[in-house]
Amino acid sequence: xxxxxxxxxxxxxxxxxxxxxxxxxxxxxxxxxxxxxxxxxxxxxxxxxxxxxxxxxxxxxxxxxxxxxxxxxxxxxxxxxxxxxxxxxxxxxxxxxxxxxxxxxxxxxxxxxxxxxxxxxxxxxxxxxxxxxxxxxxxxxxxxxxxxxxxxxxxxxxxxxxxxxxxx
Numbered sequence: 001x002x003x004x005x006x007x008x009x010x011x012x013x014x015x016x017x018x019x020x021x022x023x024x025x026x027x028x029x030x031x032x033x034x035x036x037x038x039x040x041x042x043x044x045x046x047x048x049x050x051x052x053x054x055x056x057x058x059x060x061x062x063x064x065x066x067x068x069x070x071x072x073x074x075x076x077x078x079x080x081x082x083x084x085x086x087x088x089x090x091x092x093x094x095x096x097x098x099x100x101x102x103x104x105x106x107x108x109x110x111x112x113x114x115x116x117x118x119x120x121x122x123x124x125x126x127x128x129x130x131x132x133x134x135x136x137x138x139x140x141x142x143x144x145x146x147x148x149x150x151x152x153x154x155x156x157x158x159x160x161x162x163x164x165x166x167x168x
Contacts (some may be wrong), residue, residue, distance in 0.1 A: 002139065003144070004137045004149065005079070005138075005140075006138070006161065007121075007124075007125055007136075007137075007138035008119075008121060008138065009090070009112070009115055009116065009119065009121070010032050010108075010111060010112025010113075010115045010116060011112060011121060011122075011125050011127075011138060012108060012112065013108060013109060013112050013118050014039070014116075014125060015125060015136045015137070015138065016057055016142065017049070017053050017056065017105070017109065018053055018056050018060060018135075018136035019135055019136050020035060020053060021053065021136055022168065023102050023132055023133060024132045024133060027034070028050075030044070030046050030049055030050060030053075035109060040103065040105065041104050041105060044088055045105070048105075048106070049105055050098075051072070051073055051078065051135045052078055052105065052106060052109060054069075054070070054072045055072045055073050055074065055075040056075060056109070057069060057072075057127050057134055057136070058070075058072045058075065059075045060125055060126050060127035060134075061126075061127040061134065062124075063123050063125060063126045063127075064127060064128075064129060064139075064146075066127070066128040066129055069127075069134055072150075078089060078106065079106070079109070079110045079113065082097065082099070082104070082106045082109070082111075083099070083100035083101065083107060084097045084100060084110055084111055084114060085097070085098055085100045086098075088127075090140050093119040096115065096118075097111055097115065097118075098111055098116040099111045101150075108165075119137075121136035123144070124138055124140070124144060125137075125139075126139050127136075128149035130149070133149060135149040137149040145153050
């Protein structure tokens with residue numbers, strides 16, 4: 001839905017996962033073989049991936065100052081089950097948190113969140129305030145106060161609703 005560019009680093013994985021569900025149409029790409037393949041999921045993995053997706057969406061809504069869209073398992077509880085390790089590069093001694101097992105989606109998401117925390121970018125990944133949207137987007141605005149995934153779609157709709165509510 002968004003015309004914005006993809007989130008940086010590992011946040012692209014998080015953004016992509018959250019955006020597998022189009023709330024307006026109800027389309028869920030995790031229900032397709034192609035959609036599952038993008039994340040290395042089997043059909044059996046889908047319920048847990050959907051729970052993770054909605055917990056991520058709730059966290060991204062919180063980044064934008066909005067309440068959760070529905071009751072979800074707190075993201076911290078889900079990520080606690082993802083084993084991470086400190087990987088040290090032998091060439092330059094740099095260190096990073098990495099999934100202990102690169103296969104499970106949960107571990108890859110946990111590593112992406114940890115990387116974004118260190119980089120200071122985690123709070124910039126948000127969910128659109130549009131109640132029928134909640135699409136994930138990376139807020140590149142200077143003040144970090146972006147509200148919509150698309151100014152042309154969700155932003156315009158919100159402004160039109162406010163204008164009509166004024167009775168003008």
